[in-house]
Amino acid sequence: MLLHYISEEFAVIDAKFNAFTKKIDAEKTEQKHEEKLGKYSSSILHPPPGHSPSTRTQFVGNLSIFRDEEETEVQISRVRKRLEVTDDAQIIAEEKELGGRNRYAADGLLNSIECNLLMQLTQIAVEGDGYEENKSPHSPYERFEGVTIGRMALMMYFNLTNPELLELFLQRTEAVRDHVERYFDLDSPLYFTYTHLVCRTALLDSPADRTDLSHEIHADNCVIKDGGLCLREDPAYTWRDYSAILYLNDDFDGGEFFFVDDWKSRRVQGIVRPRCGRMVAFSAGGENLHGVRGVRNSRRCAVALWFTLDEKYLEYERVMANTMLTRVRILGTVQHEDIQISSRYEDMLIQCFKEDEMLRHLLREGRGNKKEQH
Template identity: 55%
Template sequence: MTRLVILLFFCGVITGSNDTVSNIIPDNVLLDLEEQNEEDTSTKNRTLNELYEDAVHAYLDEDWGRCIQDFNAVSHGYKAYKRMITNCRRKCRTKAAGSAPIFAEDIEDLHFYEKKVRETLCLLTCNQEYREIVGSKALKMLPRETEQKLLWNNVYEYLHICYYQKHRYQDAANALFTYLVEHPKDEVNLDLLKRYLTLPGVKHENVVNLELPAYVSVYFKGVSSYEDEDYAEAAGLFEVSLRLYLEAEEECRFYCEGPFDQGWHPEFTSSIANHFAYCLKCKRVCSRTLNNVNGDYRRHMLRSHYNYLQYSYYKLGKLKAACAAVESFLLFDPVDKVMLQNKDYYSAKPKVKEDYFFPREEAVNYIKRQEYELRLLHYISNEFSVIDEKFNKIRKRKQDKKANNVEEEKLGQKSDIETVPHPPSGHSLFSHMKLSNNSSTIRVEGIKIHDIRVRNDIHLIAKEEDLGGKNRYVADDFLNSTECESLMQFATMTAVEGDGYDENKSPHSKHEKFEGITVGRAALMVYFGQIKPEWLELLLEKTEKVRSHVERYFGVDRHLYFTYTHLVCRTALPGNFHPMHHRASGSFRSRNRVTPINLTCQWIEMT
């Protein structure tokens, strides 16, 4: 309930304060990263990724001034980067579409491929021209991990702390609110925003979303004019807002047509289909992104324009325009009772002709595209699910056959090492152990035990013979469902990209996103008040539980020490037709959760 009140309050604030300067870069402005600060030459020749990493280091080093400068440079640079890409792709698409084909007749769909070749040639030139303007090293292709952070406004999660440390409290509140627009369920930062509102110099009405899209500001100005019954101004503003919305969605869709690491070497046709499906899924998210207005999701944002327009034009006496807006609205919801009543009302007017009820062109094109894309995505999903199911059945038959063969070979054989119940902490299983041919005889405090089993609360799922090596095992149920949910939320808020060892972004597979949080970073975030101390305590408690279990399982009579503790999240990257396989080793998981959150622990004996 607290979250709802806070976000709705700020939605009201934004509605009434639409003149605030945002970070949006005009179409005719290209940011030169080498000239953003003439007195500071440290930003020269740094890519956006390098600039982002340097900004993070400045944050960790508590260099708050550098943190603010670099993160703001990243924010502006990323806008220029996106604008360059979308402008190039739009220009080249238009240029290729307007070119006469080499051969008049379209044989084997060669016109389509010819246009793509022309687009490619244009893109190569366009991108090179931009690099010559900005600098050959200034804007290279961003790594996907950094790009995702910029898309999700993670810059502002750092910025608000840097502003706070410099006592720029209004800027801190603005930055944190901008972050919360994309992360409305972040309870810790929601509470922190409430604290910011009590700081000196912070005015509620001046807290703004620094990434507010241009169309939103114009839209709410139109609403204000509409409520003031200034219908001429309202109609003009809603027309501008509608155009800006469609342009923003088009830019988003062009931006989706980026590179895609398929992770395999498909055939020509498969590579096209796979990349197309990847881009299409991305494009379908664009409207949902645009409908997020300061954390308040407005599903019908686009069609509401036509509702305001129909009444504004009616009050202005422009019945033909009003009827076209009504029919455009009904394309989105053909059974809306209020709009159908409006249509009947307009139809009864003597001056209204039947052909007035013709939807506007942009609405028709939009709905057709939406319907086609949805049908195509459903087709892709259904057909590939059928194929995937067939492949799974084949794989299962092979696995069952292999398992039966192995079982037959083991029939009658006795296991080399039996399992025994673990004694209380502080006792060593291997204090007295003798190995004979095919069995192990273990004595603990003079008691002979032959039946080894893991404790009831911990479930052993793999042993040495399953994992292909010595001194290995995998166990489950170190976490209950509540603890697992807490650590999942903890990881979502705090995790950073990479394995934490050698800054390897994808240590296991390039088909997955690998994130983690170290104890050191978690402690730092507790220090700054960004996360609850209880979460760090839970992580440390479960780490110790794993260490103790490993110590007792192997019966080591000396204390084991961790060299590294890492809470890990591994997520399959979207857009792959082929299945993703997850494998976890040296970790613990809750059986009640599907999402793999692994605590990977390395240990050594201290001599």
């Protein structure tokens, strides 16, 4: 009876994986089609990165039996958290200083040791990662490299990077999510939807007088139309509700983050200079048009975090990464000769779950889906 139940459970997980795999294939075909049509050629559209929607129910749907109890606990812990104000983070600028609505900056989300550790993770960054392998999606004078959580998790699983680094990354980004959720005093939970560790490196042959931006002015969840209106419609990541950028270093010139009032006038309302442990957070709509000034030398690294209020867009790679971390703690890493993590690593991630019974078991138990990690 029990065996029958377990095999049925696994059949359900298999079906989800198959559906997910098909979705990835469909996305790839769609992407090729879009590339042909030049859909992303407009400079005023915030380009990738970002995965298409995934749902917790779609992906780890059979965990829903834990849901009721979990939700109640989440509510209680949220109330408790609002009462305590015991963080190390200090708010350094709010709406008034930054010149607009729903935005703030804080320091102290990482200490210098943590920044140095997380900078080690940037060594596994891949050119164009998250941007369809485009090396310089934003500025021709910079190289853009990124790492997603899925890639970090795979590297850790195959013993190519240290589990403690991934753990630190997941914990500190969770602290940012929690801070943003509490600061904006949201009534419903804020979920991660996409996380991207990115570095922008000034190319040596860049002209000294370059005036272009490292990241063109944009909003994170809408497309700016010619008239200046920002429309929350396809192909924008319309489900993104809040954004945060957590900075890891300051040993470079330029690279300031700035808010502007309007796409055409481009009047700067507020500037945030990156430094270790500083973050800027804001609502992701047209009220928060922002950009990044050119990085004039060296390398600027930061973690870009996008959040949603809609649980169905939950970042599934974070659930998988937590599950893989638990597996590695229990059974150790997987030895594999000459493993290469390709740029399309998603298929490999799914394959690991298909082939590793322990991972499937932990996923089914909800061990990658810690309630404090929305």
